[in-house]
Amino acid sequence: MRVHYRFALACVVMAVAAALPASAADASLDAATQARIEKFDKGPATINVSSYPDKLQDYYQLFSQKCSQCHRLSRPVNSDYVLPEQWGRYIKRMMYKPGSNISGADAKKIYDFLVYDSSVRKKKALDAKLQTLPPEERTKQQQAIKEVTSKYK
Ligand code: HEC
Numbered sequence: 001m002r003v004h005y006r007f008a009l010a011c012v013v014m015a016v017a018a019a020l021p022a023s024a025a026d027a028s029l030d031a032a033t034q035a036r037i038e039k040f041d042k043g044p045a046t047i048n049v050s051s052y053p054d055k056l057q058d059y060y061q062l063f064s065q066k067c068s069q070c071h072r073l074s075r076p077v078n079s080d081y082v083l084p085e086q087w088g089r090y091i092k093r094m095m096y097k098p099g100s101n102i103s104g105a106d107a108k109k110i111y112d113f114l115v116y117d118s119s120v121r122k123k124k125a126l127d128a129k130l131q132t133l134p135p136e137e138r139t140k141q142q143q144a145i146k147e148v149t150s151k152y153k
Contacts, residue, residue: 036080037075039078040074040078040079041075041078042074043074044074045068045072046077047060047117047121049117052120053116053152055152056113056116056117056152059110059112059113060113062109063109063110063114066101067110069100069101076114080125081114082118082122082126083126083130084111084148085144087115087118091107091110091111111148112148115145115148116149119145126145130142
């Protein structure tokens, strides 16, 4: 009886999982995260990169293509992530999602683009965020930013 019950339960769980649309509306996310993400999604879905270094304008194209496969590009465009550490961690998280089709080389280019973009377009938020960090961590993040921006001078 008990085994049957477990089997039935497993079937129900699998049926529900299969019925879910393959969208980025993730039921496993808590309400606060869900609300935060929805706000990002509603914002602009493009970045004016006309003043960015040429190479980073190319990487913007890669970012636009790879990071709009499961949700609108507006999600990362309006994200409150600004630190290299946040982008590094999140790009990895997205990369390991099934079907992401993001290679290690892609991830590095997208990382450079997002770190550079945060240092320009989100400079105010980035500076404010850096101020909240303990000195050692702040120095580490500032060095990581410099490492990227100095490549594209
Ligand atoms: C395979 C599908 C997929 C791809 C490709 C993808 N994402 Fe996502 N993304 C998701 C899902 C699902 C979520 C919901 C939150 C989670 O699972 O982390 C999400 C959430 C996000 C968030 C919001 C996180 C938060 O909590 O504030 C950001 C920012 C983001 N993605 C950036 C990116 C970037 C940058 C790329 C390209 C490197 C990318 N995504 C590519 C599926 C994807």
